[in-house]
Amino acid sequence: xxxxxxxxxxxxxxxxxxGVEALKGVSLTVKPGDFFALLGPNGAGKxxxxxxxxxxxxxxxxxIDVFGxxxxxxxxxxxxxxxxxxxxxxxxxxxxxxxxxxxxAGFYGIERAEAEQRAERELKAAQLWxxxxxxxxTLSGGMKRRLMIARAMMTQPxxxxxxxxxxxxxxxxxxxxWRTLKEVNAAGTTVILTxxxxxxxxxxxxxxxxIDKGRIIEQGPMKSLLAKLDVEAFVLDVDGQLPSxxxxxxxxxxxxxxxHTLVLEMPRSRDMNGVFAAxxxxxxRVRSLRNQTNRLEELFVRLTGQAQEQQA
Numbered sequence: 001x002x003x004x005x006x007x008x009x010x011x012x013x014x015x016x017x018x019g020v021e022a023l024k025g026v027s028l029t030v031k032p033g034d035f036f037a038l039l040g041p042n043g044a045g046k047x048x049x050x051x052x053x054x055x056x057x058x059x060x061x062x063x064i065d066v067f068g069x070x071x072x073x074x075x076x077x078x079x080x081x082x083x084x085x086x087x088x089x090x091x092x093x094x095x096x097x098x099x100x101x102x103x104x105a106g107f108y109g110i111e112r113a114e115a116e117q118r119a120e121r122e123l124k125a126a127q128l129w130x131x132x133x134x135x136x137x138t139l140s141g142g143m144k145r146r147l148m149i150a151r152a153m154m155t156q157p158x159x160x161x162x163x164x165x166x167x168x169x170x171x172x173x174x175x176x177x178w179r180t181l182k183e184v185n186a187a188g189t190t191v192i193l194t195x196x197x198x199x200x201x202x203x204x205x206x207x208x209x210x211i212d213k214g215r216i217i218e219q220g221p222m223k224s225l226l227a228k229l230d231v232e233a234f235v236l237d238v239d240g241q242l243p244s245x246x247x248x249x250x251x252x253x254x255x256x257x258x259x260h261t262l263v264l265e266m267p268r269s270r271d272m273n274g275v276f277a278a279x280x281x282x283x284x285r286v287r288s289l290r291n292q293t294n295r296l297e298e299l300f301v302r303l304t305g306q307a308q309e310q311q312a
Contacts, residue, residue: 004068006032006159006190007053011112014048017211023059024214030207032158032190034066035185037201037208037222038194041304045214046194050163053192054084054106056304067158083157083189085148087164093137097128097147100136118154126150126180140174146180153184160184161192167185178204191292202226212304232291240286247282249275264289 007030014023023043030036032237040046051057051062055075069078072289091100098119105115123129123277126146131139139147145165152160162181174197181204185191195201201208202222209219218225238260246254246262252275253265262284276286 007031010063011216013060035205036192037205040211044211045109074231081158083152083160085162122150122153159190234264234289237288249278
């Protein structure tokens with residue numbers, strides 16, 4: 001695989017006509033083949049950054065390279081490498097999925113015969129081939145989202161950008177889309193995901209950047225960033241029913257989520273065997289445990305809070 005970055009952004013700045021400085025010198029690098037998360041609170045600059053990378057926003061300064069192609073100098077060439085899945089459903093509801101995909105390919109100069117072959121391939125990959133000739137408005141919410149991905153893949157982009165792709169959908173649809181995106185990435189496409197569902201980013205992505213108030217405040221491998229947390233959280237399933245009053249054990253934070261489940265927070269340096277012994281001494285026998293999946297949320301809240309304190 002090429003070592004040329006899939007996306008390289010250098011000192012990107014954007015100031016709108018009303019004086020709002022949305023991007024304040026953003027620099028980041030996304031490796032080829034990566035599954036990358038871009039996180040940030042509302043108004044942090046995510047949409048402006050995605051808009052700049054997809055050529056929908058003209059930056060005030062800085063440079064964007066897509067697989068080594070300068071976006072500003074060679075826009076058409078760069079855009080052929082990028083597929084964008086916006087948050088809003090933006091295809092014609094009165095067109096058929098097959099026609100939506102074929103017509104989209106036509107905008108990029110792809111011959112119709114080739115476009116039809118690609119439409120069949122991408123709709124099958126999105127598990128929509130049996131819906132290829134129905135009216136798109138009859139599709140379920142999850143199918144419409146998958147159709148957006150199939151359409152974006154019609155140009156065979158090397159970089160796929162998804163802006164809040166699972167916003168407002170139920171957990172079943174979300175997990176179905178996770179499988180689709182994992183397959184797209186496994187096939188070699190670099191994926192950049194913006195999301196407010198932090199468990200989604202932790203489950204899917206290998207690297208991430210957190211943007212706040214127009215600046216990147218943290219970036220790096222997911223595992224390395226999560227390792228910065230000095231506490232770990234576990235969900236414990238216990239035998240029998242928990243006591244009405246939980247014991248006070250030095251250095252541990254215990255909360256009952258129901259009569260048979262305990263949420264435990266403990267320092268990373270704490271020995272787990274000692275924890276089990278302390279709980280057993282309090283009459284609580286642990287049957288099984290699993291990691292609580294809100295570690296990224298804790299890191300996100302901590303980092304954005306620190307950034308706000310520094311800028312205050």
